[in-house]
Amino acid sequence: MxxxxxxxxxxxxxxxxxxxxxxxxxxxxxxxxxxEIEETSRFFESGEARLDVVESYVSGNLAVLVAVERQHGVVGGSEDQDWSLRVTLVFRRAGDRWELVHRHADALVHEIPWDLFRQIAAGDVRG
Incomplete structure (x- = not known):
């Protein structure tokens, strides 16, 4: 490989x-x-990605990135499609390097109708 x-x-x-x-x-x-790493590598078959940082914050030993992962690819056997995510990444300094201590991501890059948001929040959406 x-x-x-x-x-x-x-x-x-x-x-x-x-x-x-x-x-x-x-x-x-x-x-x-x-x-598990090998299985994940097979699940995410191909694609491209870039990180668009919207804002960054640094204070002492903490750093936060607010960003959009703009990406597309073949995932789980699907057709190539947009898989962009809004992400918040929190890093903590550990000696001379930074560790990723928290990641929050969601697929709401594109606005959704209020009723769909309400259904998702209520747990009413069935796959």
């Missing part, structure tokens, strides 16, 4: 939290197995 196709690895501290883009409970910790 060439370096361009190796799974991306990122260190996360033990107190890392994730609010995933598809909703649900906040997840804590991040310690995927090699098998």
């Amino acid at each position: 060439s370096a361009a196709h190796e799974p991306l690895r990122c260190d996360h501290p033990a107190d890392y939290t994730l609010m995933p883009p598809y909703g649900g409970e906040t997840q804590r910790g991040f310690a995927p197995t090699d098998e």
